Amino acid sequence: MQKNDLKPQITSIINGDEEAVKKMQAICDLLQDKLPTYNWVGFYMAHETEPRLHLWCQAGEPTDHVVIPFGKGICGQVAVSNQNFVVDDVKAQDNYIACSIYVKSEVVIPLFKDGKNIGQIDIDSNTVAAFDESDERFLEWVNEQVATIL
Known part of the structure; x- marks a missing residue:
């Protein structure tokens, strides 16, 4: 399935009656289920007063990394830089937090609300160099x- 083919389903989830976290979980489940290189999908959201991220929802193998300090790992770096981060080979990253021995690449995209970085979507793949610019745009x-429901 192509990423853009999922847009109507995501729009339907966003327009549904469930609370925001359930919609975000449904998006995680959809992406992890329909895109073969998206082996783990999660939303980390920034704490309101402390410099750390909290895992709100995820699809894929459970992780022990439910709280990540700003600056630590790829997610923590994105919380500070406010920039997309694509990692073709996680073994080449000094500041990588290993969630699974099977993860080979990762993409983290910041989530902005009213110009403020309030969280991010984090995707892990068991394939080296699984992500490209089309993943970033998608x-x-x-x-x-997601920002419209938060």
Whole structure:
């Protein structure tokens, strides 16, 4: 399935009656189920007063990394830089937090609300160099949709 083919389903989830976290979980489940290189999908959201991220929802193997300090790992770096981060080979990253021995690449896209970085979508893949610019654009769009419900 192509990423853009999922947009109507994501729009339907966003427009549903469930609370925001349930919609975000449904998006995680959809992406992890329909995109073969998206082996783990999660939303980390920034704490309101402390410099750390909290895992709100995820699809894929459970992780022990439910709280990540700003600056630590790829997610923590995105919380500070406010920039997309694509990692083709996680073994080449010094500041990588290993969630699974199977993860080979990762993409993290910040989620902005009213110009403020309030969280991010994090995707892990068991394939080296699984992500490209089309993933970045698609996940930016996903985050724009999610921002409307937060």
